[in-house]
Amino acid sequence: MARVVLFGIGSTAQVMHYHLSRESRHCVEAFTVDAEYLRADRLAGLPVVPFEDIAGRYPPDDYAMMIAVGYADVNRLRARRCAEARALGYRLISHVSPTATLWAGLELGGNCKVGAGSLLQPFSRVGDDVFIGSGCIVGHHSVIEDHCFLASGVVLGGGVTVESHAFLGTGVTIRNKARIGAYGVVGAGAVVLEDTRPHGVYVARGAEALDVSSDALSPG
Numbered sequence: 001m002a003r004v005v006l007f008g009i010g011s012t013a014q015v016m017h018y019h020l021s022r023e024s025r026h027c028v029e030a031f032t033v034d035a036e037y038l039r040a041d042r043l044a045g046l047p048v049v050p051f052e053d054i055a056g057r058y059p060p061d062d063y064a065m066m067i068a069v070g071y072a073d074v075n076r077l078r079a080r081r082c083a084e085a086r087a088l089g090y091r092l093i094s095h096v097s098p099t100a101t102l103w104a105g106l107e108l109g110g111n112c113k114v115g116a117g118s119l120l121q122p123f124s125r126v127g128d129d130v131f132i133g134s135g136c137i138v139g140h141h142s143v144i145e146d147h148c149f150l151a152s153g154v155v156l157g158g159g160v161t162v163e164s165h166a167f168l169g170t171g172v173t174i175r176n177k178a179r180i181g182a183y184g185v186v187g188a189g190a191v192v193l194e195d196t197r198p199h200g201v202y203v204a205r206g207a208e209a210l211d212v213s214s215d216a217l218s219p220g
Contacts, residue, residue, distance in 0.1 A: 001025040002027070003029050004093060009033045010069065013031060031044075031046060032054045032065075033051060035050035035052055074165050075166075079165065086110075092111040096114040097114060100118045100119070106126065111129040112128070113131045117135045119137050121139050121158075124141065124143070132150045133170075139155075139160060143160075145166075148164065149166075151170040157173075157177070159177040163180060164183075169187045172186050178195055179196070184200045187204060
């Protein structure tokens with residue numbers, strides 16, 4: 001068990017506090033954020049401390065940390081905060097939902113999250129600071145490099161490579177052996193059948209609005 005400080009005060013940090021408090025043996029004891037973003041001195045009944053003061057008040061010899069921020073700036077923000085926390089001497093914890101299934105040989109890096117109901121198949125690999133949402137499937141022999149974010153419902157076929165800092169939106173499907181380029185963004189619902197370029201942005205066609213009212217639809 002670790003005594004933990006969560007970096008962040010937004011929705012990601014609040015959700016991580018919920019999960020850690022109910023699904024792990026870790027004890028969250030405080031939140032931290034840059035002083036310029038400090039809006040209140042308490043959140044969820046816990047102290048909120050300026051990051052500039054954190055090492056003095058919650059020393060890294062006694063506390064671990066998790067960087068609980070989302071995919072801002074194509075995951076660069078979270079990556080920077082991980083580096084800063086480690087430079088101060090903090091160990092970065094990871095969290096796996098008790099309803100997720102990981103193959104026995106998987107070793108997660110620091111600051112990773114695996115959401116409820118996700119499945120990581122044998123011989124897949126996950127780097128540092130990877131956030132995997134709920135209901136994802138990571139196919140066998142797939143590799144997710146550092147600082148990536150997979151939203152809920154992402155499906156990676158076997159042998160997929162997701163390069164560093166990539167973002168995959170809700171419900172994305174990647175075919176076997178495809179490679180997602182570094183810093184790439186794949187929007188919700190997209191189906192990727194070939195390699196994508198680094199820094200590329202790929203989106204699915206949106207739902208089409210029909211010129212009809214739902215009142216005119218016949219019941220089943």
